Amino acid sequence: MSETSAPPLEGYTIYDPTDPFESRAGPFYCKRRDDGSHHFVLRAAEHHANRQGVVHGGLLLTMIDLTFAATAKQTPDQRLATISLASEFAAAGRIGTLIEADAEIVRRTNTLCFLRGQVVSEGEVLLNASCIYRLFRTRG
Numbered sequence: 001m002s003e004t005s006a007p008p009l010e011g012y013t014i015y016d017p018t019d020p021f022e023s024r025a026g027p028f029y030c031k032r033r034d035d036g037s038h039h040f041v042l043r044a045a046e047h048h049a050n051r052q053g054v055v056h057g058g059l060l061l062t063m064i065d066l067t068f069a070a071t072a073k074q075t076p077d078q079r080l081a082t083i084s085l086a087s088e089f090a091a092a093g094r095i096g097t098l099i100e101a102d103a104e105i106v107r108r109t110n111t112l113c114f115l116r117g118q119v120v121s122e123g124e125v126l127l128n129a130s131c132i133y134r135l136f137r138t139r140g
Contacts, residue, residue, distance in 0.1 A: 008043045008098055015040065015066060025062050030070060038070040040101040044093055044121075055093030060119045060127045061085070067101040068131040072113040079136040080113070087129040097121045103131075111135055 007013065012029035015038075016022050030040045040063055042048075050056040065085060072080055093099055103117030113135055119127040 008041050012041060015070065022062075022066065025059060028063060028066055030066075032070075036071070037102065037104060038067055040067045040070075042099045044095050044097050044099050046095060048093075049095055052092075053095070055095070055099065055126075057089055057127075060089070060093065060099070061087060061129075063099065063101045064103070064117050064119050064127060064129045065131070067103045067117055068115045068129075068133070071103045071105060071117075072108075072115060072131075072133045072135070074135075075138055078138055080133040081136070083112075083132040083134050085129065085131045087127055089127055090125045093119075093121050093126050099126070106130075108135075 007029045012031045015028050015030045022028055026042055028040055028042055030038045032038055042063060044055045048055050048059050064087070065082070069080060099119060099121050101117060101119045103115050106114040106116055111134060113133045116130045118125055
């Protein structure tokens with residue numbers, strides 16, 4: 001498991017401290033913005049690196065997927081499923097840097113949500129991505 005430490009930026013909290021995969025891969029911190037989108041951050045550590053010594057691409061994909069999911073949900077308990085996730089790696093992340101992810105909704109229907117987003121570090125784009133989620137109605 002990742003060590004829980006102070007958030008890298010003030011006002012951020014761990015997105016889902018009970019999720020075993022996210023806890024092991026992260027910790028991923030987020031802050032909900034006034035427009036409803038979520039900004040995710042992570043301080044890249046040694047355990048986030050691949051054997052080349054740069055941030056693992058799977059970590060970047062996990063981070064953008066979390067950002068997409070948080071932004072797509074209309075309520076915190078809404079269920080959704082990934083239909084498509086397309087991505088392009090643009091640069092390598094470095095250990096010790098702050099990694100950030102943002103997403104925006106392109107279109108929403110009753111059952112689908114289309115998003116696009118980026119993962120960046122120190123002003124450099126690391127990953128461009130787009131996603132389609134299937135939205136499910138909240139039971140109750």
